[in-house]
Amino acid sequence: MAEEKELELSELSFDQLNIKETILRGVYGYGFEKPSVIQHKAIPVLMSGKDVIAQAQSGTGKTGAFSIGSLSNVDETLKETQVIVLCPTRELADQTFQVMKELSSYTEISFCKVVGGTRVNDCISDLRKDPQVIVGTPGRIIDMIQKRHLYTDKLKMMVIDEADEMLSQGFQELIHGIFQCVPRDSQVCLFSATFPDELVEMTDKFMNSPERILVNKEQLTLEGISQYFINVKHNNWKYDVLTDIYNTINIAQCIIYINSKQRLNQIYQELNKDNFPVGMIHGNLMTREREQIMEQFRQGEVRILLSTDLLSRGIDIQQLSLVINYDLPIQKETYIHRIGRSGRYGRK
Ligand code: ADP
Ligand code: MG
Numbered sequence: 001m002a003e004e005k006e007l008e009l010s011e012l013s014f015d016q017l018n019i020k021e022t023i024l025r026g027v028y029g030y031g032f033e034k035p036s037v038i039q040h041k042a043i044p045v046l047m048s049g050k051d052v053i054a055q056a057q058s059g060t061g062k063t064g065a066f067s068i069g070s071l072s073n074v075d076e077t078l079k080e081t082q083v084i085v086l087c088p089t090r091e092l093a094d095q096t097f098q099v100m101k102e103l104s105s106y107t108e109i110s111f112c113k114v115v116g117g118t119r120v121n122d123c124i125s126d127l128r129k130d131p132q133v134i135v136g137t138p139g140r141i142i143d144m145i146q147k148r149h150l151y152t153d154k155l156k157m158m159v160i161d162e163a164d165e166m167l168s169q170g171f172q173e174l175i176h177g178i179f180q181c182v183p184r185d186s187q188v189c190l191f192s193a194t195f196p197d198e199l200v201e202m203t204d205k206f207m208n209s210p211e212r213i214l215v216n217k218e219q220l221t222l223e224g225i226s227q228y229f230i231n232v233k234h235n236n237w238k239y240d241v242l243t244d245i246y247n248t249i250n251i252a253q254c255i256i257y258i259n260s261k262q263r264l265n266q267i268y269q270e271l272n273k274d275n276f277p278v279g280m281i282h283g284n285l286m287t288r289e290r291e292q293i294m295e296q297f298r299q300g301e302v303r304i305l306l307s308t309d310l311l312s313r314g315i316d317i318q319q320l321s322l323v324i325n326y327d328l329p330i331q332k333e334t335y336i337h338r339i340g341r342s343g344r345y346g347r348k
Contacts, residue, residue: 008216010040017043022106023071027064030102036061036345041213042191043069046157051207052189053163053200056215057222058340059316059347062191066159067100070189073157074132076108080154085135086178088162088171090115090287091294092314096161097135109133114150116140117287124149138166138174145181155186162313163190164199164333179206193220193340194333220336225343238326239270245324246276246304253297254322256306257338259330264306267326271304280306312337318344 014027014035035043038056045052046069056062070083085100087093097113104111112126114136123140127149134141134150144150158178160166166175167190188207203210221227230245232238242256258264261282271278279293279302296302298317305311312334323342329335 008037010035010037012040018047019043019068020072020107023068023104025106026103027068029105030099032064036064038062038213038215039065039068041215042066043072045211045213046070046187046189047072049073049187051187051210052213053195053203053207053210054189054191054213055195055217056193056213057220058193058337059222059344060215061345062161062193063096063099063314063316064103066161066189066191067096067103070157070159071100071104071107071109071133073187074107074109076132078154079110079130079132081131081134081151082154082156083133083159084141084152084155084157084178084182085133085159085161086138086141086166086175087135088137088165088313089310090117090137091281091290091311092161093136094291094294095314095316100133100135111135114140114144117290138171138178142174142177142181145178152182155182157187157189158182159189159191161191162337163192164195165192165313167199167202194336196333221339222343222346224346224348225339227339239267242267242324242326243271243274243276249322251322252303252319253300253317254304254324255311255320255338255341256304256324256326257312257329258306258308259327261308263327264308268306271306276304277302278304278306281310282308283310309334309338311341315341316344317341318347320344321347 112131
């Protein structure tokens with residue numbers, strides 16, 4: 001058998017990181033035994049109050065790192081919003097929200113999810129309870145801040161997951177707007193698997209001498225992921241090739257990335273007609289439909305999921321063992337994020 005490197009784990013145990021007892025219980029209860037390298041490196045810096053830019057390969061436990069670090073900073077006696085975690089999509093916000101809630105099962109920390117596509121009135125009434133930790137997407141969060149339903153004057157910490165995406169064109173203005181409403185001295189923490197250099201340069205506008213943590217930057221793709229390409233001469237042969245490889249490879253679950261919604265829809269119809277157990281997700285679906293399909297995919301009821309880049313980042317489904325790029329992504333970073341949906345936490 002070829003020698004493959006295992007996921008690098010830290011030398012330390014979680015006990016040695018000075019994590020609050022109640023949170024530590026949550027960490028072990030969640031099933032984590034030892035910290036990954038990014039967790040070992042980032043948690044102490046997050047707890048020290050310093051700004052952080054952390055980069056580590058996909059699937060190496062960045063969520064755990066910023067969750068444990070930020071939850072440790074919450075003053076449970078202060079019933080005000082102290083931490084905001086920003087995510088690029090509702091699906092990722094959902095997932096992160098669940099993880100953070102579970103990790104804090106043995107604490108009294110209060111949470112609220114603030115995401116788009118939900119009823120504004122529900123959101124407002126949840127925010128009246130002054131949740132200590134908010135996980136959400138930037139559009140709804142800025143809206144709630146501006147309409148004075150979300151108070152940021154006691155905010156200690158802002159975590160931005162998938163930070164390079166969040167600071168790029170599509171989101172930049174929203175993020176900028178949010179920064180204008182948070183106290184100048186709050187701690188800012190950025191996490192991602194990719195950080196183009198020009199982006200790191202622009203962070204000095206809103207960060208205060210951040211500590212940079214890099215884990216294996218030179219080796220962006222994981223050892224456990226094998227990559228293949230099939231040279232298809234004509235676009236309209238792709239569908240046959242797709243069904244061929246699906247029939248030959250015995251896979252647990254698979255995501256197929258297709259760049260355009262229209263094309264995605266078309267392929268969905270065809271696969272459906274050919275009786276493949278297929279589902280689809282993209283930004284034009286209703287929130288309810290998006291939630292339903294995610295649930296079915298997580299449960300394994302749907303084995304093949306067609307997606308736009310909506311799901312290219314952050315989504316963590318352990319049984320996912322094959323990623324197909326029906327189209328090449330437009331940005332090279334996206335490729336890293338897409339394939340990183342498989343090979344989670346050292347899986348092959
Ligand atoms: P990233 O954000 O770096 O891509 P995630 O935070 O989504 O990675 O974590 C990937 C997977 O690894 C998740 O399923 C998570 O539960 C698991 N994981 C994270 N940290 C640990 C740990 N210390 N021990 C065991 N599993 C872990
Ligand atoms: Mg992540």
